[in-house]
Amino acid sequence: MSNLLSSNYLNSYKATFLLAYPVVISQLGHIMVGVVDTAMVGQIGTIEQAAVALSNSLYTLVLVFGLGVSYGVTPLVAVADSSKNHKENAALLKHGIFINTILGILLFVLLFAISPVLNLFNQKQEVVDLAIPFLNVMMLGMIPLCIFSGFKQFTEGLSFTRIAMWITVGSNLLNILLNYLMIFGHWGFPEMGLMGSCWASFISRVAMALAMFAYVYYDKHYKIYWSEFNFRIRDFFRIDKVLTKKILAIGVPSGLQWVFEVGAFAFAVIMIGWISPDAQAAHQIALSIAASTYMMASGLSAAASVRVGNQLGFKSREGVRIAGFSAFAMVVVFMSLMALLFILLQHFLPTLFSKESNVISIASALIVIAAFFQLSDGVQVVALGALRGMKDVKVPTIITLIAYWAIGLPMSYVFGFTMNLGVEGIWYGLSLGLTIAAVFLLWRFNYVSKRIVE
Secondary structure (H helix, E strand, O other), rough: HHHHOOOOHHHHHHHHHHHHHHHHHHHHHHHHHHHHHHHHHOOOOHHHHHHHHHHHHHHHHHHHHHHHHHOHHHHHHHHHHHHHOOOHHHHHHHHHHHHHHHHHHHHHHHHHHHHHHHHHHHHHHHHHHHHHHHHHHHHHHHHHHHHHHHHHHHHHHHOOOHHHHHHHHHHHHHHHHHHHHHHHHHOOOOOOHHHHHHHHHHHHHHHHHHHHHHHHOOOOHHHHHHOOOOHHHHHHHOOOOHHHHHHHHHHHHHHHHHHHHHHHHHHHHHHOOOOOHHHHHHHHHHHHHHHHHHHHHHHHHHHHHHHHHHHHHOHHHHHHHHHHHHHHHHHHHHEEEEEHHHOHHHHHHHHHOOOOHHHHHHHHHHHHHHHHOOHHHHHHHHHHHHHHHOOOOHHHHHHHHHHHHHHHHHHHHHHHHHHOOOHHHHHHHHHHHHHHHHHHHHHHHHHHHOOOOO
């Protein structure tokens, strides 16, 4: 432990914190859109809240894949920045924006086409009827969100993180205001109920994408990269296949890593829907709270990816290991505090999302389970970021697939239905998957970082 308190580590904690806290707030902003929707829609009724839970089970799955693919740019930018290769970074900016824009359009079209699949999961019909149109509008917002993320990940690779934070905060404040106006019909706005919530989210994300583009285009720090651009249409859309493949080789596995974890929780919504709408609404409440701390931990993960990528560019094995393990130490402390907070506030937190006593009771029990998997959740997401900084993504993707889908979800079914533990049993299985992922991903970082050539 004395090693973790050495001057090298203390300097690394400071550098990681300064890089991470804006990313933490930005990442939290993405998930806060769903949290605000859950809280405000909860004032309408349990069926509407269950519809948000069901639609978010698919939407969040697609959201994290899109965000994960955009992460393919960040470590490449970090490595190029350490050697002051501005031409390479200009190409990464162009290709990153192109890939993310196309991805956003494809994801919207895909999920719009398959949204009726919600009818096949034996859910309450009144829940499905509300969930499908809600999901379609939320997916339309995926296009501006992917564009925003493309610019954001480029700036993070250069260690500029604060403006994206402020843009995300502003977008969320706009979302809260528009939710208030469009759900309940205040200030002359039509009372749109549940659909007002998704349209509010869409508008706020368009504003977010436009603000991020304006920042990167006009700020002096990025002039050197835009000067490398050729804005003639035929040249601007000329894509380097090698560079595209390099970005996707990191981005697609990174997106799949998130999909395997979040997808396990998303499929859990389907299983919980077999129990009752109350259980489904309670799951959405507890998941919204747990997802908030997860997204904050993912901010540390993003910082670890950049710092590890920088040290990899410097070809420093010691620097890579210090950057990685300092992030692990920070996330352990942070998630331990969050676990304690969950236990202390287990009965209060659900009341912010629902007025139904049965929903609040179920959610309180799930929040306690969430408290116990906080450490595992934090360690595994930081490990994925640190490994991504070393461009090690294939084996971690396999680890996440096995942990969540070969072990976690089957055990959720066993605990929940075979052993009759209900919704709590489903969460026990998910916790087991998180713990297995954390152990093996931490081992993987230790193993790979020792083998970096100075």
